[in-house]
Amino acid sequence: MLIVKLNAIDSTNSYLRKLSAEETVDDYTTVIAKKQTQGRGQMGTVWSSQASKNLTFSVFKDVSQLHLEHPFYISIITSLALLKTLQFFSISRLSVKWPNDILSEDKKICGILIENVIKQNKINASVIGIGLNVNQTKFENLPKASSLKMISGKIFDLDEIVHVILKNLKYYFLLLKKGQYDVLKEDYEAYLFRKNKxxxxxxxxxxxxxxxxxxxxxxxxxxxxxxxxxxxxxxxxxxxxxx
CATH class of the missing domain: 2.30.30.100 (SH3 type barrels.)
Incomplete structure (x- = not known):
């Protein structure tokens, strides 16, 4: 599994998509940037993050053998992998605001941007972009933003978090490969922000x-x-x- 570390890039998703178009990329190849100059969120929004204090990275996932009828399961898997990781680091009151914003104590700490690579009218691969607020403590004009440090009071090792996320991504993709759709959907729904409220x-x-x-x-x-x-x-x- 290859991990590429960059000081600065426009977008890790864009970098990994371009790389995969030009050459064969190994499964779970991960690109991490200390700083993103044009980080992107859902539906064209901008993801802003202080350099070296947070995690902005993208993971290449080959899904050509999964025969995915519903691509949203990639979003479910990514959300669950992040929730499992944050539980491991003792982050409290976790939920997922549909479709895939991760919240703690009703504040956003993580965003996900999934871009699928289509070949012959089916999904061949996914570039999974993750922005996780880790050690940043000030968010200008973002009253609903928070970070792991703000919630826990601790400073976190960014590399350690990445490795745990990748381990959990592999775990949930294995469940998908085994056809555990109901289990994945139920687990995701159990964390849905404001469910039944x-x-x-x-x-x-x-x-x-x-x-x-x-x-x-x-x-x-x-x-x-x-x-x-x-x-x-x-x-x-x-x-x-x-x-």
Whole structure:
């Protein structure tokens, strides 16, 4: 397993995607940057991080042999691997805000960006980008952001965290390879932020409405119980959870 460490790069996801397009990349090849100049989040958002204090890295995963019908399971696996890692480091009150923001004590500590490589109309590989707030303690104009140090009071070794994350990614991908879809989905849903609690949402037209998060569909859509006792599914771009 190759680990590439860079001082600065525009985006570890972009670097790894370009590398995989130019040459054969080994499974679980990992690119870590001390600083990202153009770190990206979900739906074009920017991921900002202080250099050398946090983890910004991407992992190449060959999924050509998994015959994935529902790509969202890659997101489930990544979320579970991170949750398991954070539990190992005694981080408390963990949850996953759909689709894959990791929260501790209702504050965001980790974001995930998964970009799939398509060949012959099927997913051949995934580039899994992870931004984890570790030793940073100030987040300008980000009141809902936190870090492992802010939560625990401890300073963490970045390399140690990466190795535990990779170990847990391998564990959950093995479950996927064995076809343990129900187990993975149930584990993910057990951590869903605000599950079965009254919550407020905003759709892409700007309309605000209330409902209860019930779970997710096989394809990863959020299932919300609305006021008229109807369960409706929403995809990633359709709604935002307000909290």
């Amino acid at each position: 009254p919550s407020t949402f905003k759709d892409k037209e700007g309309t605000v409405f209330s409902g209860f998060i019930e779970g997710i569909s096989e394809s990863g859509n959020l299932q919300v119980l609305l006021e008229d006792d109807i369960i409706k599914e929403f995809d990633l771009k359709a709604i935002t959870l307000l909290y």
